Amino acid sequence: MKRTVLVTGATGTLGRDLVAVLRERGHEVRGLSRSKPGHAHGDLLTGEGLAAALDGVDVVVHAATDGRRDVAAAGKLIEAMKAGGRPQLVFVSIVGVDRIPLGYYKDKVTIERMVAAYGGTSLRASQFHDLVLTLAKALTTLPLIGFYPAFDLRPVEVHDVAVRLAEIVEGDLPATPGDFSGPQRRSGRDLWRAYLRQAGKRRLLVPVRLPGRIFRALRAGAGTGPGGGTGTWEEFLLRRR
Numbered sequence: 001m002k003r004t005v006l007v008t009g010a011t012g013t014l015g016r017d018l019v020a021v022l023r024e025r026g027h028e029v030r031g032l033s034r035s036k037p038g039h040a041h042g043d044l045l046t047g048e049g050l051a052a053a054l055d056g057v058d059v060v061v062h063a064a065t066d067g068r069r070d071v072a073a074a075g076k077l078i079e080a081m082k083a084g085g086r087p088q089l090v091f092v093s094i095v096g097v098d099r100i101p102l103g104y105y106k107d108k109v110t111i112e113r114m115v116a117a118y119g120g121t122s123l124r125a126s127q128f129h130d131l132v133l134t135l136a137k138a139l140t141t142l143p144l145i146g147f148y149p150a151f152d153l154r155p156v157e158v159h160d161v162a163v164r165l166a167e168i169v170e171g172d173l174p175a176t177p178g179d180f181s182g183p184q185r186r187s188g189r190d191l192w193r194a195y196l197r198q199a200g201k202r203r204l205l206v207p208v209r210l211p212g213r214i215f216r217a218l219r220a221g222a223g224t225g226p227g228g229g230t231g232t233w234e235e236f237l238l239r240r241r
């Protein structure tokens with residue numbers, strides 16, 4: 001069924017792809033942005049523009065983040081949705097937020113609860129390939145030596161996440177769509193080696209191990225998820241070259 005969808009974070013890594021996927025599938029899509037032309041103008045922190053952006057919308061996919069004030073932003077969004085036509089709500093969360101005690105993840109758990117109380121649903125995705133590439137680049141900038149996280153990751157192709165979200169938008173919005181991650185669980189070392197090979201760089205790779213509960217949870221695979229996506233790290237790297 002064709003739906004009218006508002007995507008928050010429409011100019012972000014996921015949002016850009018999601019807007020394109022939803023449009024390809026025949027939906028009427030409105031993207032929210034604080035400043036980018038071609039989008040509905042709105043700010044989730046001030047509430048400015050939200051009522052107009054939500055007008056006539058069937059579903060909201062909430063994919064905006066500023067990394068710091070996301071609980072307040074989600075509160076404003078839900079408030080505006082309640083005051084409007086009470087559209088359905090799909091929130092993008094992260095695999096392992098309830099097991100890995102990072103501050104950003106705690107906020108995600110809080111928002112998941114707010115979304116559930118509204119009657120919406122959350123999809124937890126693992127790290128996008130784009131983020132893992134940013135990390136791999138940042139940790140291998142020294143000329144001879146590079147650092148890699150000493151735990152497994154299961155990164156996912158952002159397009160696969162966008163397609164999964166579109167399927168949720170089109171379906172009956174199950175209360176728990178489940179976790180979603182990439183096709184391969186890989187060690188940090190293995191991922192970094194593949195990146196270095198593709199980039200034509202050589203580095204002596206040194207594992208980064210940290211004490212504490214966050215690292216323990218990551219070592220236990222709390223962020224990896226069950227799979228579901230098909231795009232691999234190597235395919236992503238090849239496209240990025």
Ligand SMILES: NC(=O)c1ccc[n+]([C@@H]2O[C@H](COP(=O)([O-])OP(=O)(O)OC[C@H]3O[C@@H](n4cnc5c(N)ncnc54)[C@H](OP(=O)(O)O)[C@@H]3O)[C@@H](O)[C@H]2O)c1
Nearest residue numbers: 009011012013014033034043044045064065066127128131
């Ligand atoms: N990156 C990952 O590996 C990953 C993995 C799993 C889940 N996720 C989740 O997926 C979602 C999308 O992540 P992403 O990496 O695509 O994010 P992103 O690239 O950082 O984009 C976030 C977008 O949020 C918008 N935004 C920020 N503050 C806003 C505000 N006050 N009002 C309105 N819009 C605002 C910005 O748009 P404007 O500047 O145009 O306003 C920005 O383009 C997030 O919830 C993230 O936690 C990410």
